[in-house]
Amino acid sequence: MEASEEEKQLDLDEFVVGSLPTLIYVPNFISDSEQTDLLHHIYQVPASRWKSLKNRRLQNWGGVVHEKGLLPQELPPWLRKITHKICQQTGLFPSAINHVLINEYLPDQGIMPHQDGPAYFPVVAIISLMSPLVIDFTPHPRLRKLNPDETTTEESEVICEKNDDRKDCSLLLMPCSLIIFKDEAYSDYLHGIQDSQLHSLRKVVNITRCPEFKQTNTFPEKMESSDIEQSNVYRRTNTRISLTCRLVLKVHKNLFKF
Ligand SMILES: O=C(O)CCC(=O)C(=O)O
Numbered sequence: 001m002e003a004s005e006e007e008k009q010l011d012l013d014e015f016v017v018g019s020l021p022t023l024i025y026v027p028n029f030i031s032d033s034e035q036t037d038l039l040h041h042i043y044q045v046p047a048s049r050w051k052s053l054k055n056r057r058l059q060n061w062g063g064v065v066h067e068k069g070l071l072p073q074e075l076p077p078w079l080r081k082i083t084h085k086i087c088q089q090t091g092l093f094p095s096a097i098n099h100v101l102i103n104e105y106l107p108d109q110g111i112m113p114h115q116d117g118p119a120y121f122p123v124v125a126i127i128s129l130m131s132p133l134v135i136d137f138t139p140h141p142r143l144r145k146l147n148p149d150e151t152t153t154e155e156s157e158v159i160c161e162k163n164d165d166r167k168d169c170s171l172l173l174m175p176c177s178l179i180i181f182k183d184e185a186y187s188d189y190l191h192g193i194q195d196s197q198l199h200s201l202r203k204v205v206n207i208t209r210c211p212e213f214k215q216t217n218t219f220p221e222k223m224e225s226s227d228i229e230q231s232n233v234y235r236r237t238n239t240r241i242s243l244t245c246r247l248v249l250k251v252h253k254n255l256f257k258f
């Protein structure tokens, strides 16, 4: 019997983009109707579910993440559907994804370059909804140095040397796409989204995987056409939602066991 669409595993090698190990970009990972369904649930929750930050707002699902693990809360069925699909089709998670952050960004909002916390299994899966934007990966040589228990001095030096010729790179994230980052992209790089309406496309490594991306009306009004070619920018006009899906391996059944 043939595996159903849901059970089919992706050949991830086909979706690796750029030269930084390892960035995986899967266009149209979800269908338009799956997107509509997710948005319906996301915007149906009580207002109190949203937590407003300076530069975006978010919903936290799956429980509270501490440095030492997760105080779990079951994911709702509409999220389990999507996290199950990610686990099944990527085969990258040793057990079920148990934590989802939903971020909402207005066209001039973003997220500071950061590394995800130590409690997470080092594979991150992000689904994008509604509107495209650019996510940037930048090397951070000091990251390992901050944690001397983890690496010997020699190892740190090798890492720093390697970082000298490491380059920034960016990915264009289209609605309905899935991005996965792991390995060095997780451990030695920061990721962030510029909090501006204009996003540079210059370092984007997956533009050929985004055939439906149209650059119409994306340029600042006053730009000359030669500038446009050189600067290669995209103007964001709509809200974008993302679902950051992760696994916390250490799960605490009650507070006192911490
Ligand atoms: O919205 C995104 O694509 C990135 C979100 C993110 O980095 C995070 O939730 O840690």
Ligand SMILES: [Fe+2]
Residues within 6 Å of the ligand: 114, 115, 116, 191
């Ligand atoms: Fe992050």
